[in-house]
Amino acid sequence: MKTKNQITSYIFISLFCLSAFSCKKDFNEVNTDPIGRSTTTAGQLLAPALVNVLSTNMSRNRSFNNELMQVTVDISDAEGKVFRYDVRRNWADYTWNNWYVELTNLRDIYNIANQPESLNNSYKGISLITQAWVFQLLTDVYGDVPYFDANKGKEGIIEPAFDKQKDIYLDLLAKLEEANKLLSEGKAITASSDPVYQGDISKWRRFGNSLYLRLLLRISGKSEMSAQAIAKIKEIADTNKANYPIMENNAHTAKILWNGTNSSTAVYSSPFMIGVRAVDFRTPAITDFFLGNLTAWADPRVNPQLGKNNVNRFGIAPGPDGYVGVPSGYDAGNSVKKQSYFYSDATNAPYTLQTDRFTGIIMNCAEVDFILAEAAAKGWINGTGETYYLKGIADAVNYWMPERFTGASDPEVTNYVTAADITWSNALPLENLTRNSPSKMQLIQIQKYYALFLVDFQQWLEYRRTKHPFLQTGTGFANGGQMPARLNYPLVTQSTNPTAYRNAVAAQGADDINTLVWWQKP
Secondary structure: OOOHHHHHHHHHHHHHHHHHHHOOOOHHHHOOOOOOOOOOOHHHHHHHHHHHHHHHHHHHHHHHHHHHOOOEEOOOOOOOOHHHOOOOHHHHHHHHHHHHHHHHHHHHHHHHHOOHHHOOHHHHHHHHHHHHHHHHHHHHHHOOEEOOOOOOHHHOOOOOOEEOHHHHHHHHHHHHHHHHHHHOOOOOOOHHHOOOOOOOHHHHHHHHHHHHHHHHHHHOOOOOOHHHHHHHHHHHHHHOHHHOOOOOOHHHOEEOOOOOOOOOOOOOOOHHHHOOOHHHHHOOEEEHHHHHHHHHOOOHHHOHHHOHHHOOOOOEEOEOOEOOOEOOOOOOOOOOOOOOEEOOHHHOOOOOOOOOOOOOEEEOHHHHHHHHHHHHHOOOOOOOOHHHHHHHHHHHHHHHOOOOOOOOOOHHHHHHHHHHOOOOOOOOOOOOOOOOOOOHHHHHHHHHHHHOOOOOOHHHHHHHHHOOOOOOOOOOOOHHHOOOOOOOOOHHHHHHOHHHHHHHHHHHOOOOOOOOOHHHOO
């Protein structure tokens, strides 16, 4: 009787012989993909690239930004916990790799749309905006990065140089300037190719100019860029508004609606539904800081009586002691009882973040309001900042609770801010970095913090720029209690692009989480 191993050997030899014979017959036909294509269109590249970038952003917002910025606490005494500022090198790889992969596709959109046979200035403009969006994330998270020679492997550049952040920012601003002109032509695109605005070019133009304001504000503190940045902010927001339309209401918010709710021809699945288990989503506790402010203000976004089916709009489940948070930065070894936490849609529970409508945020209108509030408070544009501040609060709440407020002048907004003791006063100083001392910047930035809930790394980036809001302090923080200023460069970059990596470190400073990027430096 043949053994199992003998039988297996006979089968393998037979298959090998058949394969050797078959490989000589019709090789090209057999090995040609009957479905795949050697060419593509700009429209076919757009949706997959945007969905993949946004999925990456949402994943790291949940697991990284929220832990750093005291939205959640992954309660544990283990090492390497982000909420304690114990940020290890392995955090660097995921965003770097995913962002650069999709930047190749976003760049190709421009190249395809620039060909005579497929010329479309709207796709070119959208490509420039989306490239600026992703490269802004890369340079703000890592500092100097490959930019001008990046994504040119097909052209033979496999070890691109790292470019200085200042030069990157200047080129991003130029891209957004060009995009505004290209989109002003209003050339139509295929609506089904666009998961953000379903082909509405005017909204893409508003998004591009709003992103323009974000970038200008971020570099406005640099002495060599301040005058240029402030002048452009004033042009966009004041003196030349007609030529630079920006987001004005939540209908202009750049977002992707998940689960097919934004297109009859496409279904986009939220990363919270497919990449995060329900138990993973529910594990981190919500912090004292994040929940404490909202409950102290009686904020409608966490009032169960004002939510759908008597459930709060932020999808917060009560803990053993009710709507209570836990401290961030507590000492290891202390017993901390988990309290409130976020539910996930995947549970089909009544508490939900409603990922189909609310969580796929690229940039929202409330952020633009608070950018303008800061610009006005600093005297760069007309106004005191109060109107923009109130509008920002109204738009931030209305995003989660549509039409809760009718606008900045709605008496309910005034009633809310008065009861919450967050009213604007022109008598307040612009800035006061003493903890718990009121200032206009503190008012603006703490409301902006909540408006940026779920928006990639923007809470962290704004904190690094302004030192607001005043987060809770604790004795259990690692890194000397210092907020990380960047992520390390990925290890794979050190091995595959060693010369450029060494040059970048020599120019920027040690490859360390505490090395300041260009716009953070004095």
